[in-house]
Amino acid sequence: MKAILLFSAAVAFVTAPLLVPSFGGFDPTAFPYPPVDPPVQPAGYAFAIWGLLYLWLLAHASFGLLRRADDPAWDAPRWPLLVSLGLGAIWLETATRLPVMATLLIWVMAGGAMLALLRTPPAPDRWLLRAPIAAYAGWLTAAAGVGTGVVLTGYGILSPVTAALAMLALVLILALAVQMRCQAPEYGAAVIWALVGVLVANAAGTPVVAIAALIGAGIIAAAVWAAMSRAKPGPARRS
Template sequence: MSARPLGRSLAVLLAVVVAIAVPAIQMSQHIGLSAAEFSGQGDQTLRVAGYAFSIWGLIYLGLAAYALYQLTAARETPTLRAVAWPSVVAITGCGAWILASAFNQHWLSVAIIVISAAGMVAGLSRARADAPSPAFRDKLLIVWPLSLLAGWLTIASAVNILTVLTAQGLIGPDLSWAVIGIAAVLLVGGFIGWRLRSRLYLAPIVWGLMGVYVAQQVDKPIAAWLAAGAALLLTLMAAATLRPKR
């Protein structure tokens, strides 16, 4: 193992600072629209209960630990190397999305969140290929925090796309579109979770689907139960088929 590049580690640290500081500054200074106000323009098609977004506290904690590990690790590891730059893209995207939504840039928000999700999944896939059995320290401080982020960005991408399409008047808030969104989350999330063999990737998707169940019980009870069913299927898949490596 070689020494880790300092510049790359500083880039990870800066990305995490941006991801955590931007929403705090945006909220405290009342810059533009809040994330809730932005989503409220088109969340009639598929909505997630507000409590579900508390998962960001756990994600931010994990990202802070990951950034410190990138900065202080004495030696390079294959996992550290594989995820570093993809994580910079994905984590920076978290802060950039807040700015895009604050300034009501619908399509820019979609591009940012989809690129962030895809980049993080690609980094984790590469890490799994380069280091199928990473040390526990790498799992705890790299793989697990970034898997949580990737999973949440996956379901958030689907919700964001439906929100923007609805806000733009390109689709109506019909049950069929809600069903398509839930099915997409189930298929894409299930496929990626299986490829990554990652329960930590699937956990935030299940959490988000249950948030859909809670939010849509009155307005779209069929969609609510479909979301709960999708969450159950992903949970069963994780329990039955995924090895507890990550």
């Protein structure tokens, strides 16, 4: 049953952009202080990762339904992932009208994705079980910080640069906590992809944010390396 529900949620999630094809981020006019080109937001090319995530998550749900419907290892992450994808199916429509609500939703989506990731085993079926969930969770970790930074700027709570730096720090803390608990380089890679996008977007106009993003990406890369090093079996001892 969970496999069927997850597959249905994945299909709804993947097809949601067809209903809101023109979405390009929160509408600046929806805020008291319109955030135009907020420094917390990655360069536009970075959002192309959604194409990979949609295909990978759909492959995960399809394979899980057809070949691993009753497998305990596949069953463990299904409920939190189902919540995340189910909310994701309505996120775009919500974001076009209610950016604050959409920001709250994406934090729940990110939390569900991270919990699902932490429930996955490193093997077997790694490339269809852990890897797609890891990449999805990594991107949502960054996206939740970006959305929050835009809202904080749009409501005049923080200046654009302060909001960007604060959210980069928050994303870094969360990403390190998750990455060090699981040997999933796809998670860190997705976070790094987002941080490099922030670097590119700010390299010319806001160097302090660009430098912070570069440092954050370097720290996450080191955490990925450390996590993967711990996962490698040590040399066999001679008896």
